[in-house]
Amino acid sequence: MTRVLHVITGLGHGGAEHQLLLLLRHLPAGPAPVACEVATLTEAGPVGGAIRRAGVPVHEIGMRGNRDAAAVPRLVRLIRRGGYDVVHTHLYRACVYGRVAARLAGTPRVIATEHSLGDGHIEGRDATRGVRALYRATERLGSATVAVSATVAARLRGWGVPPDRITVIPNGIDAAAFAFDPARRAAARLRYGIGRDERIAGAVGRLVPTKRFDLLVEAVAGLAGMRLLLVGDGPARVPLERLARDLGAADRVIFAGATDDVPGVLAAMDVFAAPSTQETFGLGVLEALAAGLPVLYTTCPALDDLPPGAAPDARRLPTDMDAWRAALASPPGRPGERSLVPPAVARYAIAEQAARLARLYRDGLDPDESYGGAARPPAAQEAVPT
Known part of the structure; x- marks a missing residue:
């Protein structure tokens, strides 16, 4: 031993x-x-x-x-x-x-x-x-x-x-732990006051400047029919809440705080957004892919170090407001739909x-x-x- x-x-x-x-x-x-x-x-x-x-x-x-x-x-x-x-x-x-x-x-x-x-x-x-x-x-x-x-x-x-x-x-990653469950989706949406058919962009991570969650708040503030679920806590929470209020989007951004139920919050989402400019791995992106979510991201070594095609439902975007707003305006699929788990997840x-x-x-x-x-x-x- x-x-x-x-x-x-x-x-x-x-x-x-x-x-x-x-x-x-x-x-x-x-x-x-x-x-x-x-x-x-x-x-x-x-x-x-x-x-x-x-x-x-x-x-x-x-x-x-x-x-x-x-x-x-x-x-x-x-x-x-x-x-x-x-x-x-x-x-x-x-x-x-x-x-x-x-x-x-x-x-x-x-x-x-x-x-x-x-x-x-x-x-x-x-x-x-x-x-x-x-x-x-x-x-x-x-x-x-x-x-x-x-x-x-x-x-x-x-x-x-x-x-x-x-x-x-x-x-x-334990992919089975993130497998999509409609009952888990319904429970998480009820917990955060999200309607059954509302379209939700989501992000999970520590609320710090390098995660660029400010970009998501600004992008969603300019979109009709989309809300943002931010899961995590950290020193940037107060500035992000202030930004949402200043943009008139306080009711469009849900600050969920830290949680032990990451599979549940992922189930509540329709698209996962990770505009971080500084990542050492990008575990959140892999967890979202394991949950069958389409993913928009800026930096994710876990994917960037793999051959092309390992994660077909993940799309890389620059830290550009117009690019993020356009991508969030037309996410693939209908609310509640899920894709097959890509090969990238099994690699880890x-x-x-x-x-x-x-x-x-x-x-x-x-x-x-x-x-x-x-x-x-x-x-x-x-x-x-x-």
């Missing part, structure tokens, strides 16, 4: 947090089982509760801020008591503190997954010289860095991470990605699968120059 401690900054609603929950549910048992525990530097939050209900222990380190160095000895003591074979870190703060603690505790293998490295920023903060220097210094303490897409792998190389320390293991099945991580825990980084090896994953080979 391989014993793994996952260290993450927090367990509130977020893509990396939900991806960890999904991974814990799908790591293999069988002849080479993986037993996991989780340490959160800050609060356990709603995702922490779900992890505990799944039977996985969650330890709260009680970190009070970004510079609370007292968290390191607490984490070291936890790691030493647990005698873990692997420490796997997620998100910037956890990667910095977790790698240091794991090495001080003598953990034989230290893995990090890079979920949130954008172009010029990481997890919403500017990628200053100091941020990059600290990242590189602590990255050297690990055994390998996992990029969730070929796009992220290229950015890691640009930051100076050696190619032979990087491997691409994409985020995973969670069981396969979990199995790859289990091999990495057990055997370490295979030179042939790293960016310094002779072979690369097909998507990475296309996307990253040598």
Whole structure:
């Protein structure tokens, strides 16, 4: 049995947090089982509760801020008591503190997954010289860095991470969880006050400027017969609400807040809109495709790293108001109709990605699968120059 401690900054609603929950549910048992525990530097939050209900222990380190160095000895003591074979870190703060603690505790293998490295920023903060220097210094303490897409792998190389320390293991998706259900659609529409035949454009994500939800608010404000369902929370919520009021569209934009029921809100939609200019993977787009929705998007490495035709119901648009308004004005199909799930979704099945991580825990980084090896994953080979 391989014993793994996952260290993450927090367990509130977020893509990396939900991806960890999904991974814990799908790591293999069988002849080479993986037993996991989780340490959160800050609060356990709603995702922490779900992890505990799944039977996985969650330890709260009680970190009070970004510079609370007292968290390191607490984490070291936890790691030493647990005698873990692997420490796997997620998100910037956890990667910095977790790698240091794991090495001080003598953990034989230290893995990090890079979920949130954008172009010029990481997890919403500017990628200053100091941020990059600290990242590189602590990255050297690990055994390998996992990029969730070929796009992220290229950015890691640009930051100076050696190619032979990087491997691409994409985020995973449980497509069956998002299968369209008319009853779920009806329940979600009732919950948000949406009429049975109203046409709904929807978006899911943290409400931050790089997601460009302002573009969707403006586009829908100029369209008759279309409402917008925005699912998520974040610092941009108040400015977005103000924008909707200023445009006279307050009744056309539904701010749903964060939710655990992403399949339900996707079922309520008729077209999924993702105008984000900064993405490391684009999991929301894949979830919408798994729900049978037509998708409009600007940036989605999960699709852009695949061959053409892998997602025929996904259309890429520039961040141009006229283009978005025109596309939303005439979405394909009738309200409630669904398309077949495209091949792109199957490429990211969670069981396969979990199995790859289990091999990495057990055997370490295979030179042939790293960016310094002779072979690369097909998507990475296309996307990253040598």
